[in-house]
Amino acid sequence: MILSVSGIKKSFLPHEVLKDVSFHLEDKEKMALIGLNGAGKTTLFNILLGKINPDEGSVFLRKDAVVGYLPQVAEYESDNLVEDELLTVFRPLMEMEDRLRRMEQQMQQDASRELLDAYAELTRVFEQKEGYSFRSRVRGVLNGLGFDEKEYTIPICRLSGGQKTRVMLGKLLLQNPDLLLLDEPTNHLDIESLTWLEGYLTGFRGACIIISHDRYFLDRLCTKTMELERGVATVYNGNYSYFIEAKDFRKKIALREYEAQQTEIKRQEAIIRDLRGRGQEKFIKRAQSREKILDKMEVLDKPIEQQKAMRLHFTPAIESGEIVLKATQLRMGFDGRDLFRNMDFQINKGERVALIGANGIGKTTLFKLIMGQLLPLQGDLHKGVNVFPGYYDQTQENLDPSKTVLYEIYDAYPQLNIPQIRNILGCFLFRGDDVLKDIGALSGGEKARVSLCKIMLSNCNFLLLDEPTNHLDIASREVLEQNLCSYEGTLFFISHDRYFINRVATRILELRVDRVVNYLGNYDFFTEHRRIEQEVMAQQRPTENKISFAEQKMAASELRKKKARARKMEDTITRNEEEIDEIKAKMLLPKYYNSASAYKELEQRMQQLDDENLHLMEEWDLLSEELAAYEREAQI
Numbered sequence: 001m002i003l004s005v006s007g008i009k010k011s012f013l014p015h016e017v018l019k020d021v022s023f024h025l026e027d028k029e030k031m032a033l034i035g036l037n038g039a040g041k042t043t044l045f046n047i048l049l050g051k052i053n054p055d056e057g058s059v060f061l062r063k064d065a066v067v068g069y070l071p072q073v074a075e076y077e078s079d080n081l082v083e084d085e086l087l088t089v090f091r092p093l094m095e096m097e098d099r100l101r102r103m104e105q106q107m108q109q110d111a112s113r114e115l116l117d118a119y120a121e122l123t124r125v126f127e128q129k130e131g132y133s134f135r136s137r138v139r140g141v142l143n144g145l146g147f148d149e150k151e152y153t154i155p156i157c158r159l160s161g162g163q164k165t166r167v168m169l170g171k172l173l174l175q176n177p178d179l180l181l182l183d184e185p186t187n188h189l190d191i192e193s194l195t196w197l198e199g200y201l202t203g204f205r206g207a208c209i210i211i212s213h214d215r216y217f218l219d220r221l222c223t224k225t226m227e228l229e230r231g232v233a234t235v236y237n238g239n240y241s242y243f244i245e246a247k248d249f250r251k252k253i254a255l256r257e258y259e260a261q262q263t264e265i266k267r268q269e270a271i272i273r274d275l276r277g278r279g280q281e282k283f284i285k286r287a288q289s290r291e292k293i294l295d296k297m298e299v300l301d302k303p304i305e306q307q308k309a310m311r312l313h314f315t316p317a318i319e320s321g322e323i324v325l326k327a328t329q330l331r332m333g334f335d336g337r338d339l340f341r342n343m344d345f346q347i348n349k350g351e352r353v354a355l356i357g358a359n360g361i362g363k364t365t366l367f368k369l370i371m372g373q374l375l376p377l378q379g380d381l382h383k384g385v386n387v388f389p390g391y392y393d394q395t396q397e398n399l400d401p402s403k404t405v406l407y408e409i410y411d412a413y414p415q416l417n418i419p420q421i422r423n424i425l426g427c428f429l430f431r432g433d434d435v436l437k438d439i440g441a442l443s444g445g446e447k448a449r450v451s452l453c454k455i456m457l458s459n460c461n462f463l464l465l466d467e468p469t470n471h472l473d474i475a476s477r478e479v480l481e482q483n484l485c486s487y488e489g490t491l492f493f494i495s496h497d498r499y500f501i502n503r504v505a506t507r508i509l510e511l512r513v514d515r516v517v518n519y520l521g522n523y524d525f526f527t528e529h530r531r532i533e534q535e536v537m538a539q540q541r542p543t544e545n546k547i548s549f550a551e552q553k554m555a556a557s558e559l560r561k562k563k564a565r566a567r568k569m570e571d572t573i574t575r576n577e578e579e580i581d582e583i584k585a586k587m588l589l590p591k592y593y594n595s596a597s598a599y600k601e602l603e604q605r606m607q608q609l610d611d612e613n614l615h616l617m618e619e620w621d622l623l624s625e626e627l628a629a630y631e632r633e634a635q636i
Contacts, residue, residue: 001024001025001026001027001062002025002026002027002061002062002065002178002179002206002207003024003025003048003059003060003061003062003065003179003207004023004024004025004059004060005021005022005023005024005048005057005058005059005060006022006057006058006060007020007021007022007056007057007058008020008021008022008044008047008054008056008057008058008059009021009054009055009056009057010040010043010047010052010054010055011055016231017040017043017231018040018043018044018047018054018228018231018233019230019231019232020231020232020233021044021057021228021231021232021233022057022233023226023233023235025179025207025209025224026207027178027206027207028205028206028207029207029208029223029224030201030207030208030210030221030222030223030224031207031208031209031210031222031223031224031225031226032210032212032218032221032222032224032225032226032239032240032243033209033210033211033226033228034211034212034218034225034226034227034228034240034243034474035227035228035229035473036229036473036474036475037443037445037473039228039229039230039231040228040231041183041211041228042072042183042211044228045069045181045183045209045211047059048061048067048181048209049067049069049181061179062178065178065179066175066177066178066179067177067178067179067180067181068172068175068177068179068180068181069172069180069181069183070165070168070169070172070180070181070182070183070185071168071183072165072183072184072187072211073161073165074161074164074165074167074168076156076164076168077156077157078155078156078157079155079156079157080155080156081152081153081154081155081156082142082147082151082152082153082154082155082156082159082167083138083139083142083152083153085156085167085171086138086141086142086167086170086171086174087134087135087138088171089138089171089174089175090134090138090174093126093129093131093134096122096125096126096129096131097126097131099122100119100122100123100126103115103118103119103122104119104621104624107119107617107621108621111613111614111617113577113581116570116573116574116577116617117574120570120574123624137174138170138174139152141170141173141174141200142170144193144196144197144200145166145169145170145189145193145196145197146166146189146190146192146193146358146359147163147166151163161188162187162188163188165187165188166188166189166193169182169185169197173200173204176204176205176206177206178206178207179206179207179208179209180201180204180206180207180208180209180210181208181209182208182209182210182211182212183211184211184212184213185197185210185212186212186214186217186496187470188359189359189496190357190358190359190496191356191496191498192358193359194214194217194496194498197217198217198220198221201221202220202221208221208222210222213469213472213473213474213477213497214496214497214498214499215240215474215477215497215499216497216498216499216502216523217498218239218240219239219240219241219499220239221239222239222240223237223238223239224236224237224238225238225239225240225242225243227243227247234247251303254300254303255303257300258300258301258302258303261297261299261300265294265297265299268290268293268294269294271287271290272287272290272291272294275287275290310427310428310429310449310452310475310476310479310480311427311428311479312427312428312452312453312456312479312480312483313456313483314455314456314463314483314484314487314489315459315488316388316459316460316461316487316488316489317388317459317460317461318386318388318461319349319386319461320349320384320385320386320387320388320461320462320489320490321349321384321385321386321387322348322349322384323346323347323348323349323384323385324347324348324349324351324383324384324387324462324490325346325347325370325381325382325383325384325387325462325492326345326346326347326380326381326382326384327343327344327345327346327379327380327381327382328344328379328380328381328382329342329343329344329378329379329380330343330344330366330369330376330378330379330380330381331343331376331377331378331379332362332365332366332369332374332376332377333362333377338377338513339360339361339362339365339513340361340362340366340511340512340513340514340516341378341513341514342514342515343366343379343511343515343516344515344516345509345516345518347490347492348490349384349490350488350489350490351490351491351506351507352484352485352487352490352491352493352504352505352506352507353491353492353493353505353506353507353508353509354493354494354495354501354504354505354507354508354509354523355492355493355494355508355509355511356494356495356496356501356508356509356510356511356526357510357511357512361511361512361513362511363466363494363511364394364466364494366511367391367464367466367492367494369381370383370389370464370492371389371391371464383462386461387461387462388458388460388461388462389460389462389463389464390455390458390460390462390463390464391455391464391466392451392452392455392463392464392465392466392468393451393466394466394467394468394470394494396447396448396450396451398451398454399439399447399450399451400439401438401439401440402438402439402440403438403439404435404436404437404438404439405425405430405434405435405436405437405439405442405446405450406418406421406422406425406435406436408439408450408454409421409424409425409450409453409454409457412454412457413457416457421435422435424453424457425453427453428449428450428452428453429449430446430449430450443471444470444471445471445472445473445476447471448468448470448471448472449472449476452468452480460489461489461490462489462490462491462492463484463487463489463490463491463492463493464492464493465491465492465493465494465495466493466494467494467495467496468480468493468495469495469497469500477497477500480500481500481503481504484504485503485504491504493505498523501522501523502522502523502524503522505521505522505523506520506521506522507519507520507521508521508522508523508525508526510526562623562626565623566620566623566624569616569619569620569623570620572612572616573613573616573617573620576609576612576613576616577613579605579609580606580609580610583602583605583606583609584606586602587599587602
């Protein structure tokens with residue numbers, strides 16, 4: 001067990017955030033921490049990190065355990081370049097590498113036994129600590145997290161918030177702590193990077209607690225789920241899908257037991273009243289006896305009712321034509337660089353189409369072209385008859401930060417009166433004085449709900465949604481999914497939420513630089529089809545693959561031979577040095593220095609050993625450089 005938490009309570013007056021939180025975490029366990037926004041997830045992380053103290057309860061962390069923490073927003077500045085920032089994790093290895101280089105230079109002038117021994121020992125430690133591969137590990141992590149090679153040399157201070165978070169995540173993964181606390185690690189990652197991170201964390205030897213709204217990520221990675229609901233923690237031994245089923249089953253059982261007990265309590269109370277009403281002493285004693293039994297009964301609490309979720313309903317005001325959108329040979333780019341080209345696709349009435357692709361490929365740009373906010377460099381983009389689009393912008397630029405929530409809606413839809421708007425905003429969880437908050441003071445999730453409210457009221461028949469699940473908690477995402485699945489208009493959306501894509505999409509368009517690839521199905525269909533495509537491509541290049549595999553085997557075999565040769569040379573040099581020391585000792589004995597022939601024989605042998613060592617050291621230097629270069633170039 002690496003972590004044990006018992007009876008944690010925490011209040012920020014007048015609110016009790018955590019009422020009863022107890023759980024434990026074993027080595028290598030991956031646990032999802034879920035709950036509505038404001039449920040206390042980040043507060044619990046801060047308690048585990050020792051940043052704040054609980055009002056009650058205890059936290060036990062295994063002695064000498066190293067904890068790594070990824071906050072939701074990276075708040076640090078550095079003048080280091082991206083790659084150099086990650087290399088700071090391996091500063092001891094870099095210093096060891098510098099010492100080895102200095103010793104190699106020194107050995108060219110002074111090849112003493114002490115220096116050779118020190119060099120051999122340092123090389124052994126360097127290799128044991130995987131010193132020859134740390135640079136390639138850094139580049140592997142940067143590549144996995146979606147950094148292009150030209151971004152390796154950008155100063156940290158010039159990165160966006162999302163890029164800084166990815167750099168911070170990369171450093172944490174390379175530090176290899178015993179316990180990782182990750183607060184929304186999937187934010188700012190495209191689907192390829194999410195898949196890479198899943199694989200990396202699956203093989204991670206430490207334990208993890210993960211706060212995330214990415215249900216697909218939690219399903220594939222976590223083996224334990226803990227829900228925070230109204231300050232109470234409940235642990236389920238399974239992934240997110242198991243949690244959904246188990247929670248529903250547990251609530252049904254708890255409600256049935258509660259109702260059965262309440263029925264029994266009411267029955268006993270009725271009997272007690274009847275017995276007391278008879279007025280006779282023997283009946284009163286029987287009534288008192290039943291009252292004592294009731295007093296000793298452990299009364300069950302009523303199961304927590306589901307907190308109110310956002311309510312919305314998208315209704316098109318008018319039916320569109322059969323063809324909603326058609327793109328022909330569309331090309332777009334900036335500063336002389338194409339984002340995409342040769343784009344041909346069509347969206348028909350009633351379809352729910354997901355647009356996916358790497359970060360920076362131009363997905364949001366395409367939506368702005370559809371809305372007429374940008375003009376293409378080439379090609380044609382045509383909207384069909386009676387198509388009225390509604391655009392959800394992930395940056396919320398359509399909201400005025402100086403307006404209140406109430407007047408943001410009123411100014412957009414003046415035909416509605418204030419009571420009507422208040423009722424509508426209530427469906428989006430804005431109640432009472434919440435509607436008087438300034439847009440600029442809202443959280444990301446609150447802004448998302450305002451934008452969804454505006455787009456719902458537009459009654460458009462072509463929804464363009466750019467990352468609609470960002471900032472929404474899981475309950476709100478599920479409400480959005482349900483409504484979009486029953487939407488009678490046409491839907492075109494961008495999302496990195498694979499669970500959301502899987503439930504909503506009936507077709508997927510994958511945007512690549514030189515074309516759009518069409519997949520007629522949801523995300524599971526897409527991943528399976530991509531896997532088959534890769535297998536087919538591999539079968540179409542059998543010779544190339546076999547040659548590549550053979551080359552890899554040959555390279556690995558050659559590397560093993562060179563390492564064995566280096567070790568053999570080191571052993572020979574050591575034996576020769578020992579024999580030279582023995583010869584020097586013999587030269588001091590009368591038996592040898594009084595005999596010219598014997599003394600000369602010792603001199604000749606010592607010269608022979610010196611010459612052999614000089615030759616071996618020259619060969620060993622060349623071989624060491626080859627091995628070091630190979631390891632630096634090697635990929636994980």
